[in-house]
Amino acid sequence: MKRSVVAGALGAAIIMCAGAIATTAMAADDPITARKTMMKNVNAATGVLVRMAKAEIEFNAISAELALRVINTASQGYGELFPDGSEDGGQTEFRAGPAIWSNRDGFNTEIAKLQNASAEALVNPPTTQEEVGPALNSVGQVCSSCHEGFRLKN
Numbered sequence: 001m002k003r004s005v006v007a008g009a010l011g012a013a014i015i016m017c018a019g020a021i022a023t024t025a026m027a028a029d030d031p032i033t034a035r036k037t038m039m040k041n042v043n044a045a046t047g048v049l050v051r052m053a054k055a056e057i058e059f060n061a062i063s064a065e066l067a068l069r070v071i072n073t074a075s076q077g078y079g080e081l082f083p084d085g086s087e088d089g090g091q092t093e094f095r096a097g098p099a100i101w102s103n104r105d106g107f108n109t110e111i112a113k114l115q116n117a118s119a120e121a122l123v124n125p126p127t128t129q130e131e132v133g134p135a136l137n138s139v140g141q142v143c144s145s146c147h148e149g150f151r152l153k154n
């Protein structure tokens with residue numbers, strides 16, 4: 001049982017690495033798809049932490065740390081995926097708001113907040129189920145504050 005959880009976490013890590021390489025390769029050609037993919041990865045990682053915090057899935061320190069690392073990795077370089085001319089976010093549910101281009105400093109501040117919150121949580125990654133909630137909250141509040149100002153719902 002324990003072995004399979006660890007194997008699962010490692011498998012996920014390998015898949016995420018492959019995903020990161022693919023994302024980098026397509027970022028230059030298609031920044032909209034790349035940044036949406038990045039947010040989907042961040043969302044999946046956050047979902048793991050949410051379910052662990054609610055004890056819907058068993059606590060696993062490796063998976064919790066991995067989830068925080070996915071979020072931290074996504075926050076690095078995320079700002080590069082909004083070049084001029086990529087304002088049209090396509091016809092999906094969410095898209096990038098115009099404030100990203102009119103208030104770039106504000107947007108960069110939100111990215112830095114996500115980077116810092118995840119890096120701080122990684123100084124002492126959760127070692128018990130009880131510690132997942134506080135780590136999740138500090139990262140999660142940045143999701144809402146950035147989305148409020150910089151994400152539009154179609």
Ligand code: HEC
Pocket residue numbers: 032035036039040042043046071089092093094095096097107110111114139140142143144146147150151152
């Ligand atoms: C620095 C700003 C910022 C932060 C921080 C941020 N997001 Fe986002 N998010 C965006 C923007 C902008 C979009 C729309 C991207 C686009 O359409 O190009 C988005 C889109 C999304 C989407 C929709 C993706 C899709 O399918 O189109 C999800 C889900 C999401 N974010 C989850 C999260 C979660 C969870 C967090 C926190 C762990 C988070 N985001 C943190 C800016 C941010």
